[in-house]
Amino acid sequence: MTTLDTTTPTGGIRTARHGVLRLGLARVYYEARMYFRTPDSVFFTFLFPFIMLAIFTAAFGSAGNIGTAPDGSGGVSVGAYYLPGMLAAGMLLSGVQNLAVDIAGEKSDGTLKRLGGTPLSPLSYFIGKIGMVLVTGTIQAALLILVARFLLDIALPTDPSTWLTFAWVFLFGVIACAFLGIALSALPRSGKSATAVVIPIVLILQFISGVYLQFYVLPEWMQNVASLFPLKWMAQGMRSVFLPDSFASLEQNGVWDLPLVALNLGIWLVVGLVLSRVTFRWIRKDS
Template sequence: MNALALGASRVSYETRVYFRSPDTLFFTFLFPVVMLGIFTTAFGSAGNVGTAPDGTGGISVGAYYLPGMLAAGMLLSGLQNLAVDIATEKGDGTLKRLGGTPLSPLSYFIGKIGQVFATGILQAALLLAVAHFVFGVDLPQNAGSWMTFAWVFVFGTITCALLGIALSSVPRSGKSATAVVIPMVLLLQFISGVYLQFYMLPEWMQNLASLFPLKWMAQGMRSVFLPENFQTLEPSGSWDLPLVALNLGIWLVVGVVLSLVTFRWIRKDA
């Protein structure tokens, strides 16, 4: 109970620190909103996505890219932000000092994951508001779609946060963290249907993306915000929500194991 209480108190502290960092705020919190605006403005004049041969139907560019940007937001807030943040704290001695306090790794994890949840919810709300009120994107009107959104969001956020904690052990210093983490995250976004229309990617690239959680997060979000007929564009011809849940569950377990195995208050080679 003491560990849980300490972890809960860390959530508020971590969230305040997050919003006091301008670069983190832009590249993880506001970045999906900015990218949605760029894609909608740049490609909106080309017409709707998924139109019929006679030019009717389809959805706006903003509506099509919204699910991918929501998935990217979870990845940026969880994996990228925590991987860089923890590696930096390890490099500047913050973790070493915390290791000498009553704070346990569990409390530290709770603080970090809680911060990701808090900022992730605010980010998703902002993204949905901008999409709806600025770009005219219609949001789901039924409870079932929002229930799907909720479990994909929770699963994806926890998974990305745990993988971010594990990935923080890879950079050898805080200064090299961004150079190590950001290219990996950017590559995942390109092959997982965030910036490019997933059904237009080569089959081998789709298969490669299926090995990582971002593809399944984006697919789950597409099932929420895209019309039912768009599921025929998926590799299997359907949303495959049970498979989405299975893959995210597997990655969640992998994230837990890797976090417990790799996390240290100081590097082993320090």
């Protein structure tokens, strides 16, 4: 039987790739475990969408359904309307906010410097962080949907093709946000300033992208600004999954426009990948 000679260039490259992947997957477990051991991360990125959905439902539920016809029929409950936005916000918080703050802290306290002196490559480190966001984001989304269905009595889609749309919007959105979080971690000058730098950016995006405010009531210029960023497209994609087709007329172009959603999320995924690789350093340049 012929065996692969790992001393050849091809065998060596293949072995190196396997080593990078193996280290990256090992980091996923470590990162996810550390995430759930950090109370502030769990509260502000994992539980925050649950809390906001409960607040909106309790505060505005008595006002009646959103999107009702002139005769008072139709529409959806307040909780059902805000569910897509909270799912999109959870993706943004898990990826952008959590990673930007977390990596800036690791850079400030010397964790990244120590990792840079080990066999761990930046790619393995990225795999660990992105894998952690995928794991925690999936758990968060699943629990949020279960809470919406069984505690808030929100009807869920039954068409398998609709859930397929949910899957690709979620996957594109989470990975893009993870890369952008890695890139954004280069902006704060220290771990202490990371929260002050990152949270206002994330909060503004949520207000202008249809998470906390009904997107169709925002001025056109604000909708145009929101369209430059991925959260608007993540929220629009999620609304296409969980809201009736009649709500498509309330979107900026009057349709769900899922191909445009996919295009914009794909562009941001590539942009995030490039920015994260270009800006990532084990230590700051000015250290």
